[in-house]
Amino acid sequence: MKLFEQPLRYYYENKFVITEDRAYFVPYKREFDWPIMRDILMEIFDLDDPEIYKEVEGRFSEGRVIVGYYYPKTNHIRIIFPDKRHGYVQRRINEVFGK
Numbered sequence: 001m002k003l004f005e006q007p008l009r010y011y012y013e014n015k016f017v018i019t020e021d022r023a024y025f026v027p028y029k030r031e032f033d034w035p036i037m038r039d040i041l042m043e044i045f046d047l048d049d050p051e052i053y054k055e056v057e058g059r060f061s062e063g064r065v066i067v068g069y070y071y072p073k074t075n076h077i078r079i080i081f082p083d084k085r086h087g088y089v090q091r092r093i094n095e096v097f098g099k
Contacts, residue, residue, distance in 0.1 A: 001026060001035060001043050009072040016096075017044055018066040019059070023096045025070070037067060066092055 004025045007014040011027035017040055018024075024044055028034045046052045059065050063082040066089055070077050077097060082089060 001039065003040075003043060007070045007072060011072060014070040014072065015040060016068055016070055017041065018092050018096055019044075020064055063089060070097075
């Protein structure tokens with residue numbers, strides 16, 4: 001699986017994971033090709049390591065890891081986690097997408 005730092009605009013959809021430091025995008029052209037979010041997270045974080053798993057789990061519970069979809073054709077961003085957009089989430093989205 002190839003991860004990109006920015007969305008690829010000529011794809012149908014990009015799944016993304018945004019952390020405090022970086023953004024990771026996985027584009028796909030058809031719904032049948034879409035990667036499983038768990039696989040994307042495993043690619044980014046070494047979740048087999050109990051210490052890293054615990055750290056990532058804490059960041060998730062604090063809303064510091066943002067997961068969602070980006071639709072280049074419409075410029076629509078859909079956040080699936082965290083489910084509430086507080087100030088940190090909105091700021092990170094603005095930083096990554098420039099909106």
